Amino acid sequence: MKLSLASVRAAREGWSLGAAGIFEEGIHLVTGNVGSGKSTLALLLAGLVPPAAGTIEREGISSVMTAFQFPEFHVTGTDLESECRAWGLEPAPVLAAAGLSGGKNPIHPLRLSRGELKRLVLACILARDYDLLVLDEPFSSLDCIEKERLCGALSERKGGITIIFTHEQAHFPRVDRIWEIQGGMLHDRGKLPSALVQWDHAPAQIKDLIGRGRIPANITRADLLEAACRT
Amino acid sequence: MQDIRLRAGAAALLSLTAFSGSAGALAVFTWWLVFSRPRLVLKKARIVFPAIVLVAFFGMVLQLTGGGGFSYCVRMTVIILIGAWVYSGYRQGEFIGLGTWLLGRKTGFELGMIAEMGMQSLELMVSDLSRIRQAQELKGIRWGPGSLVPASGILLHGALRRAEETAELMAVRGYHHGGSYCPVFGTPARDIVAGMAAVCVGIIVFVPVSEFFILYH
Numbered sequence: 001m002k003l004s005l006a007s008v009r010a011a012r013e014g015w016s017l018g019a020a021g022i023f024e025e026g027i028h029l030v031t032g033n034v035g036s037g038k039s040t041l042a043l044l045l046a047g048l049v050p051p052a053a054g055t056i057e058r059e060g061i062s063s064v065m066t067a068f069q070f071p072e073f074h075v076t077g078t079d080l081e082s083e084c085r086a087w088g089l090e091p092a093p094v095l096a097a098a099g100l101s102g103g104k105n106p107i108h109p110l111r112l113s114r115g116e117l118k119r120l121v122l123a124c125i126l127a128r129d130y131d132l133l134v135l136d137e138p139f140s141s142l143d144c145i146e147k148e149r150l151c152g153a154l155s156e157r158k159g160g161i162t163i164i165f166t167h168e169q170a171h172f173p174r175v176d177r178i179w180e181i182q183g184g185m186l187h188d189r190g191k192l193p194s195a196l197v198q199w200d201h202a203p204a205q206i207k208d209l210i211g212r213g214r215i216p217a218n219i220t221r222a223d224l225l226e227a228a229c230r231t
Numbered sequence: 232m233q234d235i236r237l238r239a240g241a242a243a244l245l246s247l248t249a250f251s252g253s254a255g256a257l258a259v260f261t262w263w264l265v266f267s268r269p270r271l272v273l274k275k276a277r278i279v280f281p282a283i284v285l286v287a288f289f290g291m292v293l294q295l296t297g298g299g300g301f302s303y304c305v306r307m308t309v310i311i312l313i314g315a316w317v318y319s320g321y322r323q324g325e326f327i328g329l330g331t332w333l334l335g336r337k338t339g340f341e342l343g344m345i346a347e348m349g350m351q352s353l354e355l356m357v358s359d360l361s362r363i364r365q366a367q368e369l370k371g372i373r374w375g376p377g378s379l380v381p382a383s384g385i386l387l388h389g390a391l392r393r394a395e396e397t398a399e400l401m402a403v404r405g406y407h408h409g410g411s412y413c414p415v416f417g418t419p420a421r422d423i424v425a426g427m428a429a430v431c432v433g434i435i436v437f438v439p440v441s442e443f444f445i446l447y448h
Contacts, residue, residue, distance in 0.1 A: 048365045066369055072389060073359070073366040076381045086370060110388045 001025050001060035001131060003045060003161055005186075008054035010040050017041060019186035020054075027154060027162045027173060029219075031201040032181030038165040039069060041186065042136040045163060058132070061161070065130040069137040071121040072110060079106035080120065087124040098123035099146075114141045126153050132161050139168040147171035151220065169203040172219040192218050232266075232425055234418040235325040236332065241429035242317045248436045249309040253302045255436040256309040262432050263309070266425040267316040276315035278357065283308050321350055328414030337409035344410075352393065356386050 003023040010017045017037035023045070032038050043049045044056065046066040068074065077083030080100060084091035095101040098119040100112075109117055118141045125133070135154075139147050147168070154162060154173035164175070178195040180187045189195040193215050196206060209216055209227050216227035232238040249259040263269065273279060286307040294300025330343020363382045364374050372378060 043365075064369075066365075068362055068366060070362070070389075072385050073362045074370070075385060076367060076370065076372060076378075086372070088371070110384060 001159075001161060002058075003061065003132060004057045004059070005045075006055050006057070008044065008051045008056060010037065010044055010049075011052045015184075016052075017181065017184055017186070019044070021179070021186065021188045023161050023163060023177075025159060025161055026176030027157070027164065028177045028179060029172065029175040030163060030165045030179040030181065030186070031167060031199075033201075034167065036181040037184075038167075038181060039136050041181065042066065042134050042163070042165045046132070046134045061131040063130045064132045064134070065125055065128070066134040067122060067125050067136060067138055069140060071114065071117040071141075074121045074124075075109045075117070077109055080109060080112075081106070083109045083120065084124060087127070089124060089127050094123050094127055095120075097127070115143065115146070118142060119146060122150060126157075129157075130160060133157075133163070135162070135164045135166075137166055138164060139166055139171060144171065148221070155220070167201075170205075171221065174218045174220050174223075232320055232422045234416050234422045235329045236416060237418065237422050237426040238317060238320055239329055241426050242313050244433045245313050245429050246310050248433050249313065250306050251436060253305050255432075256306045258432045258436055259313065260309050262428055263312050263316060266428060267312075267319075272312070272316050272319040275319035279311060279315045282311050286311065318350075318353075323347070323351075326350065327412055328416065331412045332414050332416070335409075336411060340410045340412060341408070348394075348397065352390055355393070356390065359386055359389055 001024070005019050005021055005023075008019040010019075015037070017040060019041060030038060030041065040049075043066075044051055046064055047056070047058075048066065075083060076086045080095060080103065081091040084094045087094075092101065098116075100116060100120055109120065112120065118138075122138060138150060138154075142150065148171055151171055151173040154164070164173070175192060177191055178189040178199050180189055180199065180201055182200060189198045196202060196210060196215060196219070199206070202210070205224060205228075206216065206219065209224065214227040214230050216223040232241070245259045245262060249256040287304050290300040290304030290307070292300065293303055324347065326346035327340060327343035330339040330341070330346065333339050334342060360382065363385055364378070367374060367378055367382075
């Protein structure tokens with residue numbers, strides 16, 4: 001199972017993004033500045049928009065899902081239960097996973113706070129296994145506890161290609177490979193932990209650890225804590 | 232047309248002319264073909280085609296029920312094309328410039344700012360609609376008339392949320408009423424020619440031909 005990008009280019013007025021590389025099974029983290037083209041690349045990889053040039057080939061990928069940055073876009077149900085059913089899911093376990101069970105009155109999903117709606121949409125998406133899962137800013141609008149819970153759920157995913165686009169600085173799942181958008185190009189920084197040394201957008205605490213010669217095995221909080229406490 | 236004053240004035244005059252009757256609509260359509268760079272307009276304002284289909288539908292219903300539907304359809308289509316021309320030439324901030332120039336720094340500024348927010352909101356809604364459509368397709372829902380109800384709800388919800396956030400931001404920044412703005416307009420010769428042509432179209436349609444040709448009397 002792999003997703004191959006050959007000389008892919010996305011372009012708008014006065015802006016362009018180039019990308020090449022192979023996404024294999026595992027969790028991939030893509031970082032970059034705001035406006036660098038993370039969301040555009042997410043749409044390209046999910047096959048939702050065609051590239052201006054180049055080709056994107058999928059091998060062994062039969063199911064694709066994308067979580068948009070704004071969870072409102074996914075809503076089609078008129079209450080939480082019908083929203084779960086619109087995803088083809090049984091409501092009770094999904095609502096429990098999203099921490100939204102127990103509500104007495106039916107509530108329209110758009111009346112939830114953005115954080116609650118994000119939890120609901122992510123719970124619906126993560127309730128199924130997809131060969132290719134593209135997550136655009138999955139941590140935005142979530143508090144620290146929910147971010148950690150999401151990291152745990154993502155780390156537990158078995159099989160498939162998971163690509164996370166984020167500018168999150170503190171909470172990460174266990175990732176296999178780091179990519180970076182810089183200067184209008186997607187750069188493959190390689191596998192962990194060697195990728196960390198080349199990661200320009202690395203959060204300050206990771207840069208600090210590397211500066212002190214304590215390279216963490218991965219970027220989960222447990223890994224960073226282990227590296228910080230290493231003697 | 233770069234100058235928003237001429238563009239807005241011409242659009243108002245041409246819309247009125249087109250609405251006055253089928254002959255006026257055809258005259259305005261001719262103006263649109265000559266001066267608006269039609270290909271660019273249709274490329275930038277993709278909502279034109281669905282809007283024309285909607286108008287055609289209502290025109291057909293009108294024609295079948297009471298007559299006059301064909302004329303309505305022609306007139307409204309031309310007005311949509313004029314609207315698309317105004318939209319395609321839009322540059323951020325120009326409506327504040329127009330409002331301030333027309334009605335001053337208080338009421339004019341505010342009206343211009345409201346128009347500006349409306350235009351920005353429209354652009355965002357077009358992009359949001361594309362994402363909503365993609366999200367529904369990912370869920371396995373075929374895009375069709377049934378998709379319009381949830382999509383409209385999300386668009387409305389998004390527009391209200393943005394309006395609220397903008398209002399809060401403006402209040403935090405101390406906005407009260409009006410603002411200082413010194414608009415600068417560029418008026419190339421092509422704009423003047425197009426503007427004069429729009430006035431000519433208006434005169435030809437609204438003033439009886441006999442007024443021009445003395446021999447007719």
